[in-house]
Amino acid sequence: MTEAGHLLNDKGELVQSGYAKQLLLTYDRKAIKAQAWRIKEWDYYLVCNDDFGVALTIADNSYMALLSVSFLDFKRASYRTTSIMKPLTFGKLNLPSTSKEGDIVYEDKRIKLSFSHIKNGRKLCCHMKNFDGKTDFACDIDLINEAKDSIVMAIPFKEDRQAFYYNQKINGMRAKGSVNYGQTEYQFQKKNSFATLDWGRGVWTYKNTWYWGSASGVVEGKTFGFNIGYGFGDTSLASENMLFYDGVAHKLEEVTFHIPQNNGIFDYLSPWRFTSSDGRFEMDFIPILDRKDHTSVIVISSDQHQVFGHFTGKAVLDDGTTIVLKDFFGFAERVENKW
Numbered sequence: 001m002t003e004a005g006h007l008l009n010d011k012g013e014l015v016q017s018g019y020a021k022q023l024l025l026t027y028d029r030k031a032i033k034a035q036a037w038r039i040k041e042w043d044y045y046l047v048c049n050d051d052f053g054v055a056l057t058i059a060d061n062s063y064m065a066l067l068s069v070s071f072l073d074f075k076r077a078s079y080r081t082t083s084i085m086k087p088l089t090f091g092k093l094n095l096p097s098t099s100k101e102g103d104i105v106y107e108d109k110r111i112k113l114s115f116s117h118i119k120n121g122r123k124l125c126c127h128m129k130n131f132d133g134k135t136d137f138a139c140d141i142d143l144i145n146e147a148k149d150s151i152v153m154a155i156p157f158k159e160d161r162q163a164f165y166y167n168q169k170i171n172g173m174r175a176k177g178s179v180n181y182g183q184t185e186y187q188f189q190k191k192n193s194f195a196t197l198d199w200g201r202g203v204w205t206y207k208n209t210w211y212w213g214s215a216s217g218v219v220e221g222k223t224f225g226f227n228i229g230y231g232f233g234d235t236s237l238a239s240e241n242m243l244f245y246d247g248v249a250h251k252l253e254e255v256t257f258h259i260p261q262n263n264g265i266f267d268y269l270s271p272w273r274f275t276s277s278d279g280r281f282e283m284d285f286i287p288i289l290d291r292k293d294h295t296s297v298i299v300i301s302s303d304q305h306q307v308f309g310h311f312t313g314k315a316v317l318d319d320g321t322t323i324v325l326k327d328f329f330g331f332a333e334r335v336e337n338k339w
Contacts (some may be wrong), residue, residue, distance in 0.1 A: 001025070008032065010161045012203075019238040020152040023186060025203045027097045027166055034162040034203040037063045040339070041095045043104060043115055044198040045124055047141055047175045048212075050329050051075055051309075052186055054179055055291075056124055057083075058093065058104050058113060061339065064300075065089040067106055067113055069128050069137060070291065071181050074308060074329075077289045080132050084111060099199040100169050110214055120144060122173070122197075131181070141177030141188060143195045146170060147223075147247035153240050155233035156254050163203045165233045170197040171225035171244045172216040192218075192223070208232075208337050211257045213274070215311055215330020219323055222246045226315060228255040228274065228281065228332075241281065243315050243323070250318045253278040259334060268292075268305045272332060274313070283313035283325070285332060299338065306333040 001018045007025040009015050012033025015025070032039060042059035055070035068083040096102025105114040111128045121144040131137035150170040157163035174190040194216035210231030217224060225244045232240070241252035254277040260270040272285040287309035294303050312329040317323065 001152075001154065006031070007166055008164075014154055014156050014164050017154050017156055017234075017237050019240065019242075019251070020154075023098060023100060023152055023168055025085070025154055025166070027081070029091060029097070029201075032162075032203060034160070036090055038126050038163070038203050039091070040200065040202055040204050041091075041093075042066075042198070042200045043095065043099075045115065045195060046197040046198075046331075047143075047188060047193065048072065048074075048308075049188065049193040052179070052244075054141070055081075055116075056113065056126060056139075058095065058106060058115065060089050060091060060093040060095055062090045062296060063088060065093055067111055069113070069126060069131065071137065072289065072291065072308065079289060079291050081291065081293060082128065082131050084108075084138075093094060097196065097201075099170070099338045110202075118142065121146065124177075135182045138180050139177065141175055141179075141181040141195075143173040143175055144190065145172075145174040145223075147172055147244065149244060149247060149249035151240050151242045151249065152226050153232065153238065155235060155238075157205050157233045159173075159205050160203075163205050163233070165200070165202045165204070167202070167232065167240070168197070168199045169214065169227045169240070170199075171214060171227055171267075172223045172247070173197070201332075204337075204339065206338060207271075208339075210335050210337075211333070212335075213255075213257070213330065213332035215328055216244075217328055217330075219325065219328075222317075224323060224325075226281070226330075228252075228257075230255070241276070243258075243281075245317055245323065252276060252280055255281050257334070258330060266305070266334065268307050268334075272307075274311075274332075280316035281313075283311045283315075286312070287325075301336075301338045303336040304330055304333065305335070
């Protein structure tokens, strides 16, 4: 997609579908014609280095809002996730219509969570009481050096013309700041700490299974990262597979996740493989931590496996340059939702 304009027409259907490197289309919740309870809006940030990480989510899924905080300890292969659910919000969280501007602040008796725009960057702040039942959690993190290019998707669903997935994923932001959990203060330093934003707005069908992978780091002095995935609607017009080298995007074709199975059951902590239709993304992946979460409430359920580990292999830029990765830290996930 190369032309700016409205995301939806007067029937609530996508005006155009495909991918772009910046947010070109204007999202307006009021332009949606589907049932209000099917609207899903979220901002998800992952900040990490090789030793530890923090994941923060503010989501308004209409029938339910989600405030979620995760602390990830990669050295000990452990994690803690605490989520707060609020029923029947239907847009009351007022999530911005663009990732470029607008702040989000949520506060109740237990948690204060904010995503803000600051000069030349973004700020993530959180304080949650009784994060693990006995200790509090707090973080104050600045994200800087945001590249011009990202991966943006406007994707329909074959089953329903009024369903769509509008999404931006930003890789490779440098992170600096502090995390206080228990008796320990952790420091993100911009030389080795990176952040990813997953910004999503859309109308979803009831049952979905998606695959998503992402990594950011430094290769031979240059910032490098990638976004890979599928299962987010009808991706026949475009995939969201993209490399980022020194802030510039390089588009890939199809990437397939090969997750090992044992007696027909996914074995998420055994080595994975990734292959691509164009031969430009070929990776082995050695997991170290499966951040899994399963929830089920009446007809709503979610089975998530976000697996962190190290990628080893090759990625080829648009000009044919081969980037060789060895033990490059990132994650890959498989998520089943009925929502």
